[in-house]
Amino acid sequence: MSTEASRVRTVRLASPEETHRLGVRLGELLEPGDFVGLIGDLGAGKTHLVRGVADGAQVPRSEVASPTFAIVYPYSGRIPLYHADLYRLTDYDDLYATGFLDLEGTESAMLVEWLDKIPQAAPRDYLRVTLKHAGGEARELTAEAFGARPAALLDAWMG
Template structure:
């Protein structure tokens, strides 16, 4: 599925709608260049889950955990991970094979250790034309994500 959005508000709104649909144990893998909106869509997903905390990218801590919504959220940023052993050292499997929703920014950096069932979200931005425009492509892997077809912006 593809969505065309314009600006932070639309990107966040798509995240909210997605967050309202997510189920326990869902794994969301985000890819896209710097500045495309990976953290903004994550903020929307958190809001859609009912989490009211301030969401920040865990660039230096690798993972932030958020509770207080209908589901717990594990938010990973693996931009600085240079070796899969580094991510395993923090208990990666315990996080992603739990009842929490796990969002992984820069998931392409660790794709060799990701489970086969996941929802991939690719965010593309044309930096030369309209700086607010983004194309967001959702690709489900595994039958558990069939419900994504219900997503409307």
């Protein structure tokens, strides 16, 4: 996993609706092979962002669910999309046992919540998105690109 981001963007989001809209834009831009790791405390807005990404990737809303208990959930939309939640896992061995690692290199995009719990789950090139509480409903979103494709994705997403 790369240790230094090639691009970083930070934006303040005033509401869950803004978080969702930013997610929609990301979902419209995702391509097979893209990996987005999401980091943030409970209630930081990861789910709002993921639902937006799914909308942008044209995943039917009825398919979007929290994968906390399934660990990995597949979605069918404009592109295949996997949504993983590492919250309940304790280490890399737990992750290995889920079959998650078999998904890398497939013709799909991946959204992985709680990547900070098992950072080695990220491939070398990925986009890391951190959400933090910023008072009331506001959130601060920081996106960091590791690698050429994630940098291009970040530029297209947030300029």
